[in-house]
Amino acid sequence: MSSYSCLSGFSDNLNSTRAMRLEDACWRWSEKLGFNQIRLPLIEERTLFERAVGTSTDVVEKEMFSVNDDQVLRPEGTAQAMRAWLNAGGQRKGPVRWAYCGPMFRNERPQAGRYKQFNQFGCEAIMVNESAFDADILINMAELFSTLAVRDKLVLRINTLGTMAERMRYRDDLLQWLLPQKDNLDEVSQRRLFSNPLRIWDSKDSRTKELMATGPCLLDYLGSESLQAWRRLTTALDVAGVNYVVEPGLMRGLDYYNGLVFEWTTFEDKAQNTVAAGGRYDGLAKLLGGVQAPAFGFAIGLERLALLLDKESETVETEREGYFMASLSDVDTYALQVALLYRRAGEKVFMGDDMTKLAKQLQRADASNARYALIVGDTEAKNKTVTVKDLLTGIQTTFAVPF
Ligand code: HAM
Numbered sequence: 001m002s003s004y005s006c007l008s009g010f011s012d013n014l015n016s017t018r019a020m021r022l023e024d025a026c027w028r029w030s031e032k033l034g035f036n037q038i039r040l041p042l043i044e045e046r047t048l049f050e051r052a053v054g055t056s057t058d059v060v061e062k063e064m065f066s067v068n069d070d071q072v073l074r075p076e077g078t079a080q081a082m083r084a085w086l087n088a089g090g091q092r093k094g095p096v097r098w099a100y101c102g103p104m105f106r107n108e109r110p111q112a113g114r115y116k117q118f119n120q121f122g123c124e125a126i127m128v129n130e131s132a133f134d135a136d137i138l139i140n141m142a143e144l145f146s147t148l149a150v151r152d153k154l155v156l157r158i159n160t161l162g163t164m165a166e167r168m169r170y171r172d173d174l175l176q177w178l179l180p181q182k183d184n185l186d187e188v189s190q191r192r193l194f195s196n197p198l199r200i201w202d203s204k205d206s207r208t209k210e211l212m213a214t215g216p217c218l219l220d221y222l223g224s225e226s227l228q229a230w231r232r233l234t235t236a237l238d239v240a241g242v243n244y245v246v247e248p249g250l251m252r253g254l255d256y257y258n259g260l261v262f263e264w265t266t267f268e269d270k271a272q273n274t275v276a277a278g279g280r281y282d283g284l285a286k287l288l289g290g291v292q293a294p295a296f297g298f299a300i301g302l303e304r305l306a307l308l309l310d311k312e313s314e315t316v317e318t319e320r321e322g323y324f325m326a327s328l329s330d331v332d333t334y335a336l337q338v339a340l341l342y343r344r345a346g347e348k349v350f351m352g353d354d355m356t357k358l359a360k361q362l363q364r365a366d367a368s369n370a371r372y373a374l375i376v377g378d379t380e381a382k383n384k385t386v387t388v389k390d391l392l393t394g395i396q397t398t399f400a401v402p403f
Contacts, residue, residue, distance in 0.1 A: 026121040036099065046064065053076065053256065056195045059075050076104055076254070081098055082288055091293065112307070113301075122300070127295065131232040141276065155245055157263045158233075159247050167221075170218045170221040186207070256281040327377070341402075370391060372390055374387075375396075385401060
């Protein structure tokens with residue numbers, strides 16, 4: 001028998017009910033914060049990501065799946081959302097808050113928590129320029145993670161990249177500081193020194209990490225405006241009681257960021273420990289040919305979030321709901337009418353598919369995760385009633401059906 005490996009996270013690692021519940025929780029959360037759903041295409045122009053994410057980033061340089069010379073499978077949604085906003089005349093129309101959910105594609109070496117096809121739930125707010133807004137999102141992300149019972153497994157790491165000018169000044173100084181010590185860097189970092197020295201902060205090599213910790217720090221390069229925004233943000237987090245770690249080496253692997261960047265990570269020290277990430281990208285609209293449009297967003301990796309859910313939250317997640325129709329074949333027309341009545345009242349009814357023995361159907365009802373079984377036999381059909389059995393308590397009651 002041939003075997004096929006699955007490239008996606010959800011299909012192999014999550015049953016779809018669990019995935020839907022996770023997505024549902026994210027949608028409900030984002031609606032409360034005023035985000036509206038946007039659907040972004042799976043196939044996109046290659047140049048969009050080259051311009052927005054940056055040609056020297058891993059995502060663009062090594063990980064994009066080509067559809068043809070000009071098009072790729074989307075590796076992320078931020079550049080697409082900004083393109084959609086610009087194309088829709090956003091500069092005239094004004095601010096938007098968009099949320100999206102769906103597969104992204106990156107040609108990475110698959111392992112637990114890292115897939116070639118994975119799902120992101122993302123939110124992008126375009127034309128917002130307030131650190132109070134950023135703080136509000138972070139505070140509410142903490143709430144979302146609490147609701148999903150994973151809050152205590154995550155650390156919020158934050159940093160600020162300042163303005164482009166501040167970052168460039170830092171980049172030049174870092175390069176000058178590192179050049180005489182080049183040989184103490186690992187091989188990849190030596191290459192990055194000339195292409196993108198800020199990415200040396202991403203190195204996992206302990207010697208390189210130690211060296212970087214003793215070098216110039218980006219926070220020292222911030223001007224008064226950047227510093228004020230940073231202080232407003234950290235104060236808001238402090239007041240809300242959201243713990244965070246300031247990580248001066250957090251640079252994020254995508255070029256469009258400025259100002260606040262953040263990651264929600266697990267405590268393990270491995271590349272795929274980041275569950276959600278984002279930040280400000282005030283310069284992206286201009287980079288794509290538009291005007292300056294301050295923006296902020298993030299994306300949650302749904303597979304990674306799902307890996308965090310423990311057995312306890314899984315039980316909560318799979319709470320019994322709805323009805324299972326257990327009927328006998330000689331009363332199936334009546335059973336269909338009863339099911340329709342329940343569905344019209346907004347209830348979920350799962351139709352049994354083996355109408356021979358009631359006992360067998362009740363077993364199936366139990367396995368279906370329904371809360372109640374609707375039992376319809378000869379007596380019920382004759383008296384125009386339905387017997388409802390609570391599958392948790394076993395209590396059974398017969399009701400008249402209002403036909
Ligand atoms: P990112 O850090 O590249 O940011 O991805 C966001 C999240 O997607 C990661 O934290 C991780 O949970 C998940 N993820 C990334 N790659 C993989 C993979 N190969 N397998 C499984 N999960 C993965 C972005 O994509 C930005 N667009 C986020 C953003 C939105 N920034 C501003 N707005």
